[in-house]
Amino acid sequence: MTITTEAFTVQPFTRSCHHIWDEGAHVLIGVSPGNSYFNAGRITELVRWASARFSRIDIVYADLHVAELFSALGYEEDHAARRASKELKAVRRRILRGVEEAGPVVPAGVHGLSEFAGNPVYALLHRRVRHFLATDPVFRAGCEGMAAHFLSTKVGEPAADARQLAACLDYIAAELPFFLDTPGILGVPSSVSAYHAPIPLTELLYAKGGGLRASRNQAYAVVRPEGIAA
Incomplete structure (x- = not known):
């Protein structure tokens, strides 16, 4: 079911995700560095939208394995490190500026993934993600599909090599805990992970049966501005 608000359309992935959306306890906004979608104005809009519907907001941006990914894409090691540092500083500045301009009336945290290294x-x-990557062919195939799609936008043809694929899988694996159990990580009763496009692994993470699955109080929703296709 699609929910239309004044600024965004929202597509909770399952009926349970819809219920968690209705609870309004917490929303996690994931931000990808280097993605032009996440300009300061868009972040301001997202935070204003979220602060009217949720009791708490956290914005998490990916700051792990970025330099390694640039290196795998062919940058010299020093250049890769400098470019990663530049992009991560820029995305954090944009997020902080967007949050400040939004003036949220609920708590709004800003975190790099690296801040959670000590979170048990x-x-x-x-x-668990690394274990399932090593032991579950279906899960690994889904992750490799995500990685291949991302890398195809960077390297084109021929297909990505083994080093590039490994670096991209490390990057994805660092993000996935927040799609599995944000409530457990952040200590909130329930949470909606919001992103502007479908994540290919969502079908698997919310499937019935065994394997690596999202927790019962974890939701996923595609949240995008009116008029922009998912």
């Missing part, structure tokens, strides 16, 4: 729930979930 995040660490456990990350180990």
Whole structure:
């Protein structure tokens, strides 16, 4: 079911996700560095929208394995490190500026993934992701599909090599704990992970049966501005 608000359309992935959306306890806004979608104005709009509907907001941006990914894409090691540092500083500035301009009336945290290295729930979930990457062919195929799609936009043809694929899988694995159990990581009763496009692994993470699955109080929703297709 699609929910239309004054600024965004929202597509909770399942009926349970819709219920968690209705609870309005917490929303996690994931931000990708280097993605032009996440300009300061868009972040301001998202935070204003979220602060009217949720009791708490957290924005998390990916700051792990970025330099390694640039290096795998062919940058010299020093250049890769400098470019990663530049992009991460820029995305953090944009987020902070967007939050400040939004003036949220609820708590709004801004975090890099690296801040959770010492979080025991995040660490456990990350180990589980790595375990399933090594042992579950279906899960690995889904992750490799995500990685291949991302890399195709960077390297084109021929297909990505093994080093590029490994670097991209490390990047994805660092993000996935927040799609599995944000409530456990952040200590909130329930949470909606919001992103502007469908994540290919969502079908698997919310499927019935065994394997790596999102927690019962974890939701996922595609949230995008009116008029922009998912």
